[in-house]
Amino acid sequence: MNGEVLLDIQGLEKHFGDNRVLRGITTQIRKGEVVAIIGPSGCGKSTFLRSLNLLEEPTGGKIFFEGAEITGPDADVNKIRRKIGMVFQQFNLFPHLTIRRNITLAPVKLGLLGREEANRRADELLARVGLPDKANAYPSQLSGGQKQRIAIARAMAMNPDVMLFDEPTSALDPEMVGEVLEIMRELAESGMTMVVVTHEMGFAREVASRAVFIDEGVIKEDNAPEKFFTSAQNPRLRDFLSKVL
Amino acid sequence: MTFQERFSLNFIEKGRYKYLLSGINNTLLITIIAAAIGIALGFLIAIIRSTHDTTGRLKILDFLCKIYLTVIRGTPTTVQLLIVYFVIFSSVSRPMLSAFIAFGLNSAAYVAEIVRSGIMSIDPGQMEAGRSLGLTYPQTMVFVIIPQAFKNVLPALANEFIVLLKETSICIAISLRDLTYGTQLISSQTYDYMFPLLAGALIYLVIVVFLTWLFGKLERSMRKNER
Numbered sequence: 371m372n373g374e375v376l377l378d379i380q381g382l383e384k385h386f387g388d389n390r391v392l393r394g395i396t397t398q399i400r401k402g403e404v405v406a407i408i409g410p411s412g413c414g415k416s417t418f419l420r421s422l423n424l425l426e427e428p429t430g431g432k433i434f435f436e437g438a439e440i441t442g443p444d445a446d447v448n449k450i451r452r453k454i455g456m457v458f459q460q461f462n463l464f465p466h467l468t469i470r471r472n473i474t475l476a477p478v479k480l481g482l483l484g485r486e487e488a489n490r491r492a493d494e495l496l497a498r499v500g501l502p503d504k505a506n507a508y509p510s511q512l513s514g515g516q517k518q519r520i521a522i523a524r525a526m527a528m529n530p531d532v533m534l535f536d537e538p539t540s541a542l543d544p545e546m547v548g549e550v551l552e553i554m555r556e557l558a559e560s561g562m563t564m565v566v567v568t569h570e571m572g573f574a575r576e577v578a579s580r581a582v583f584i585d586e587g588v589i590k591e592d593n594a595p596e597k598f599f600t601s602a603q604n605p606r607l608r609d610f611l612s613k614v615l
Numbered sequence: 616m617t618f619q620e621r622f623s624l625n626f627i628e629k630g631r632y633k634y635l636l637s638g639i640n641n642t643l644l645i646t647i648i649a650a651a652i653g654i655a656l657g658f659l660i661a662i663i664r665s666t667h668d669t670t671g672r673l674k675i676l677d678f679l680c681k682i683y684l685t686v687i688r689g690t691p692t693t694v695q696l697l698i699v700y701f702v703i704f705s706s707v708s709r710p711m712l713s714a715f716i717a718f719g720l721n722s723a724a725y726v727a728e729i730v731r732s733g734i735m736s737i738d739p740g741q742m743e744a745g746r747s748l749g750l751t752y753p754q755t756m757v758f759v760i761i762p763q764a765f766k767n768v769l770p771a772l773a774n775e776f777i778v779l780l781k782e783t784s785i786c787i788a789i790s791l792r793d794l795t796y797g798t799q800l801i802s803s804q805t806y807d808y809m810f811p812l813l814a815g816a817l818i819y820l821v822i823v824v825f826l827t828w829l830f831g832k833l834e835r836s837m838r839k840n841e842r
């Protein structure tokens with residue numbers, strides 16, 4: 371992969387009090403890449419991902435998005451977030467709004483699309499995630515897998531340049547994991563740049579273009595999936611893989 | 616005296632029922648205006664306080680709100696009403712205006728705490744989802760958090776307004792001609808306390824039962840969205 375660099379992360383640090391979760395993470399995310407973030411529970415995968423759209427404020431280091439620093443004091447956080455979609459483990463759909471309004475809320479309120487245009491876009495996205503008949507349903511009427519597919523559609527409605535996924539299938543019943551991974555695979559094939567925190571090693575191996583192992587606050591391994599899963603150098607990664615594979 | 620004679624004496628003769636009618640009118644007017652002030656100011660305070668609690672910003676405003684809440688909730692409503700009427704409006708006799716202000720400010724304090732608890736009960740993931748889409752903090756508050764919080768606290772708010780309606784009866788302290796005062800005006804002319812007071816109590820009861828039904832209906836229609 372040698373597309374342009376979308377996210378340039380330099381020496382990223384995040385401390386919660388004296389809990390030094392991220393201790394200097396440096397990596398680049400290039401256009402079209404699908405990067406799987408892997409690591410033991412509590413190692414800071416979510417913290418890393420949430421730093422990328424500034425849901426967590428880094429305590430050190432710099433992040434550049436499309437060439438501009440987003441960690442500086444006068445970065446426009448709201449503008450930046452429009453271009454960085456995020457999908458959460460717990461879906462976080464808006465329960466008081468219909469599916470259509472969930473998808474159109476941000477584009478309409480931010481003045482990016484008119485109501486009708488936004489509705490048309492929502493219908494397109496619903497078709498794309500395989501739920502064309504759910505526009506008027508409420509989140510509580512959907513299964514977990516359906517909710518997560520809607521959450522993906524909602525993030526895509528902003529036409530983001532990169533999408534962040536934080537364990538998108540971890541809260542799902544096993545039989546629903548596949549449908550969400552399938553949508554993500556299609557998204558990856560369409561060229562979307564994706565950063566995916568996941569425990570789904572199959573997905574990481576087959577869909578990701580790069581796998582990154584975070585441990586003890588730093589990147590311990592960063593490699594193409596074939597090498598990452600078969601000939602890992604780092605002993606902690608080897609140990610980790612032997613437990614999860 | 617027969618029942619009919621007492622009824623006629625208290626309510627029909629000299630059109631005495633009109634004391635009750637204009638009393639109901641004033642009681643409802645005070646309740647509605649105070650509730651409107653209470654909602655507007657209460658939501659504002661709730662948003663300031665919960666924004667401070669979750670983001671650490673708005674320190675000074677939060678401090679002022681806290682003082683306000685402490686004072687209002689730490690003193691009797693009757694005393695507040697008397698202060699507004701006799702101290703703030705000491706040079707002019709403005710009972711209705713005094714009641715609007717006193718009950719409005721009072722109700723705001725209680726509404727604020729109800730709404731704040733509603734806002735704090737919303738999953739932080741909702742704010743994060745809104746912000747991650749590029750919505751600003753105020754936009755997410757208005758379109759995502761407040762509607763859900765409002766739905767959750769509607770029963771508590773309804774209860775607060777029913778308490779408010781009944782509490783307006785202390786307007787008797789400033790000789791405001793509300794429903795309770797109307798019963799006393801009749802008694803002072805007929806020397807009968809039982810009939811006017813029972814009539815007054817019955818009217819309060821009917822209004823409260825009606826409001827309870829109305830709020831229940833509103834709540835059910837809002838709940839339909841998420842079963």
Ligand SMILES: Nc1ncnc2c1ncn2[C@@H]1O[C@H](COP(=O)(O)OP(=O)(O)OP(=O)(O)O)[C@@H](O)[C@H]1O
Binds near residue numbers: 414415418
């Ligand atoms: N808001 C916070 N305040 C204090 N500590 C936090 C906060 N968020 C995360 N942490 C701590 O940071 C560390 C990393 O958390 P994080 O959620 O990033 O891990 P993770 O790798 O995503 O784990 P998991 O696989 O369980 O999701 C943990 O020790 C956690 O307790």
Ligand SMILES: [Mg+2]
Binds near residue numbers: 536537
């Ligand atoms: Mg996590």
